[in-house]
Amino acid sequence: MSAVEHRFGPYGGQYVPETLMPALAELEEAWVAARDDPVYRAELDGLLRDYVGRPSPLYLASRLSEVAGRSIYLKREDLNHTGAHKINNAIGQALLARRMGKKRIIAETGAGQHGVASATACALLDLECVVYMGVEDVRRQAPNVQRMGLLGATVRPVDAGARTLKEATSEAIRDWVTNVATTHYIIGSAVGPAPYPAMVRDLQRIIGDEARAQLLEKEGRLPDRVIACVGGGSNAIGIFVPFVGDEDVELIGVEAGGEALEPGRHGAPLTMAGRPGVLHGSLSAVLQDEMGQILEAHSISAGLDYPGVGPEHAHLRDSGRARYLAVSDAEALETFKRVTRLEGIIPALETAHALHYALQPADSELDLVCCSGRGDKDLAEVLGQP
Amino acid sequence: MTGAEAIAAAFAGDGRRAALMPYMMGGFPDMDASRRIAEAYADGGADLVELGIPFTDPLADGPVIQAAGTAALRAGATTHEVLAVGRALADRVPVVAMAYANLVLARGLERFVDELVVNGLAGLIVPDLPLEESDAVREACEGAGLALVPLVAPTTPDERMARIGASARGFLYAVSLTGTTGERAALADTFADLVARAKAATAVPVALGFGIGTPDQARQAVDAGADGVIVGSRLVRAAAEAEDPAMAVHALIKQFAAALR
Numbered sequence: 001m002s003a004v005e006h007r008f009g010p011y012g013g014q015y016v017p018e019t020l021m022p023a024l025a026e027l028e029e030a031w032v033a034a035r036d037d038p039v040y041r042a043e044l045d046g047l048l049r050d051y052v053g054r055p056s057p058l059y060l061a062s063r064l065s066e067v068a069g070r071s072i073y074l075k076r077e078d079l080n081h082t083g084a085h086k087i088n089n090a091i092g093q094a095l096l097a098r099r100m101g102k103k104r105i106i107a108e109t110g111a112g113q114h115g116v117a118s119a120t121a122c123a124l125l126d127l128e129c130v131v132y133m134g135v136e137d138v139r140r141q142a143p144n145v146q147r148m149g150l151l152g153a154t155v156r157p158v159d160a161g162a163r164t165l166k167e168a169t170s171e172a173i174r175d176w177v178t179n180v181a182t183t184h185y186i187i188g189s190a191v192g193p194a195p196y197p198a199m200v201r202d203l204q205r206i207i208g209d210e211a212r213a214q215l216l217e218k219e220g221r222l223p224d225r226v227i228a229c230v231g232g233g234s235n236a237i238g239i240f241v242p243f244v245g246d247e248d249v250e251l252i253g254v255e256a257g258g259e260a261l262e263p264g265r266h267g268a269p270l271t272m273a274g275r276p277g278v279l280h281g282s283l284s285a286v287l288q289d290e291m292g293q294i295l296e297a298h299s300i301s302a303g304l305d306y307p308g309v310g311p312e313h314a315h316l317r318d319s320g321r322a323r324y325l326a327v328s329d330a331e332a333l334e335t336f337k338r339v340t341r342l343e344g345i346i347p348a349l350e351t352a353h354a355l356h357y358a359l360q361p362a363d364s365e366l367d368l369v370c371c372s373g374r375g376d377k378d379l380a381e382v383l384g385q386p
Numbered sequence: 387m388t389g390a391e392a393i394a395a396a397f398a399g400d401g402r403r404a405a406l407m408p409y410m411m412g413g414f415p416d417m418d419a420s421r422r423i424a425e426a427y428a429d430g431g432a433d434l435v436e437l438g439i440p441f442t443d444p445l446a447d448g449p450v451i452q453a454a455g456t457a458a459l460r461a462g463a464t465t466h467e468v469l470a471v472g473r474a475l476a477d478r479v480p481v482v483a484m485a486y487a488n489l490v491l492a493r494g495l496e497r498f499v500d501e502l503v504v505n506g507l508a509g510l511i512v513p514d515l516p517l518e519e520s521d522a523v524r525e526a527c528e529g530a531g532l533a534l535v536p537l538v539a540p541t542t543p544d545e546r547m548a549r550i551g552a553s554a555r556g557f558l559y560a561v562s563l564t565g566t567t568g569e570r571a572a573l574a575d576t577f578a579d580l581v582a583r584a585k586a587a588t589a590v591p592v593a594l595g596f597g598i599g600t601p602d603q604a605r606q607a608v609d610a611g612a613d614g615v616i617v618g619s620r621l622v623r624a625a626a627e628a629e630d631p632a633m634a635v636h637a638l639i640k641q642f643a644a645a646l647r
Contacts, residue, residue, distance in 0.1 A: 013518075013519050014516060014518055014519060015487045015514045015515060015516075015519055016445070016514055016516065017445060017446045017513055017514055017516075017537070017539070017561075018516050018536075018537045018538060018539045018541075018542060018550075018561065019539040019540075019541050019561060019564055019565075020541075021516045021517075021518075021541075021542070021546070022541045022542065022543060022546070023541070160452070160456070161442065161456075166443065170443050170445055173445050174445060174448075174566050177445070177446065177564070177565055177566055178564065178565035178566060180541060180564060181541075181564070275492065277488045277491070277492060278486075278487045278488040278491060278514070279443065279488065280443075280445075281514075283491075286488070288488065288492060290492075290493065291464060291465050291466075291489070291492060291493065292441075292465075292488045292489040292490075292491070292492025292493065293441065293442045293459065293489075294442040294443050294488070
């Protein structure tokens with residue numbers, strides 16, 4: 001196997017304090033050894049099968065298909081244990097941490113799905129778990145905060161900036177700088193310094209690998225389009241990667257259009273095509289002002305409320321292999337309710353962004369949509385909306 | 387005189403055991419007070435000044451400097467204005483800018499470096515730009531006569547420290563502890579070992595920073611062989627708490643300077 005990528009085109013890298021550099025090297029070495037080790041693979045595959053419930057189903061959503069006028073398949077990551085794709089990565093990294101002898105895990109979370117997945121993996125593997133979460137997200141994702149507490153994790157509310165995912169990530173990195181000797185940081189998306197973007201992608205590509213095989217078995221063909229929501233971009237990169245070599249398959253990432261595509265009111269750095277910037281350890285598309293100050297993002301969905309994005313997505317955009325666009329808060333909310341009524345599936349608000357775009361008129365006969373998570377966590381937020 | 391030469395001269399100054407390099411957050415509590423703090427640093431006996439440029443997401447900083455950066459940005463501080471604070475000070479002592487990588491890269495590296503030169507700054511510290519990412523910035527700095535000052539930490543292995551030490555211009559910034567900036571009750575166990583390892587790894591002076599908040603801790607750093615001492619959060623906290631920030635930091639600087647004599 002090849003080494004772990006540090007760069008995707010010009011993007012990626014390791015823009016972190018010197019204190020962390022030896023830990024990143026150690027992590028990369030451990031990951032390269034683990035991913036090729038049959039013992040690690042067997043344990044991970046066993047847990048993904050028997051504990052997470054993989055392979056997740058590929059479901060032909062008949063009523064959505066009727067509305068759209070084409071076949072829409074949902075890759076049902078919402079049916080995973082803990083209710084989202086996040087568990088694929090959290091279990092893989094928690095197993096790696098145990099292998100590295102790290103007994104303490106930290107994680108950041110926006111919607112709480114990655115926090116719950118990390119807390120779950122830590123309960124299973126008997127590791128200490130501390131989750132950083134913005135105060136605003138603690139408020140709007142209360143059920144997940146309660147779940148993390150029950151699972152034995154400590155949730156540390158972060159009261160800085162916009163009090164959402166960006167600040168939670170910064171605070172998690174500061175914890176790691178301080179406790180690096182004992183602690184592994186499970187980043188929840190395909191972001192951060194190398195080797196994280198490549199490692200998280202490798203742990204999430206099971207979504208796309210399964211979906212591709214399932215679709216070939218059911219339809220005997222590949223999809224015309226693969227559609228996924230993009231915050232940091234881990235479910236999207238996971239489902240995209242196995243199709244990158246299939247030139248006729250269009251790859252579409254759906255970002256948070258928020259209230260409006262104006263500074264501070266959305267979470268769509270790829271769509272807005274600004275200058276690249278450094279945030280949380282890597283160079284990628286970033287929402288920033290002309291001086292390089294990072295702008296606050298906004299999205300109704302906490303998981304997409306982030307001003308940066310994984311570096312591989314920035315490269316896929318520039319190379320033209322994938323394209324990215326934005327769906328607004330109002331559109332996502334409407335589709336959340338519509339899909340629930342049509343299919344009896346309550347999608348996460350994040351996922352509703354991808355579903356909204358999939359339902360728009362398009363020159364496609366067969367769509368594959370990543371149903372990245374379930375929406376139970378969003379009920380209070382949705383029902384509280386006017 | 388290049389920036390590296392000016393820094394070397396400041397470290398070599400006689401009449402004291404080590405150089406005192408206070409840190410200030412540019413634009414905090416506001417731009418006017420920030421200018422007065424800069425003057426107070428020079429008046430009080432600073433040999434060099436580290437001028438922090440406020441950034442929204444300072445990953446290497448603890449709560450005091452984070453809060454100061456946030457307050458400076460809220461008060462409207464810009465990189466341009468903060469560097470102008472450096473220009474006023476640069477005639478008196480060498481000024482080294484501390485800027486996170488995105489601020490250096492956002493408007494174009496050349497443009498950022500030009501602005502440092504125009505304002506008479508001597509060097510640049512980028513706390514989230516490790517050796518592997520630093521070639522372009524170092525080349526641009528060297529081309530402009532500026533010193534790019536790298537950092538080493540207690541976690542840095544010897545072999546890596548030698549490579550970082552060889553790349554250092556002006557001085558080598560030794561991070562005394564494994565963690566973010568901020569005052570601590572005592573210096574970390576590893577600080578003396580770190581100073582010794584850093585000095586063995588480089589030909590330029592070694593300044594110890596992070597977690598040095600009292601004159602006694604500064605003295606301990608010098609006893610361990612540090613060529614310079616960087617004091618940050620203690621001074622920024624004083625600026626935050628005092629009625630007259632410039633007067634408060636002036637009194638503190640004099641105490642630190644006395645400890646290094």
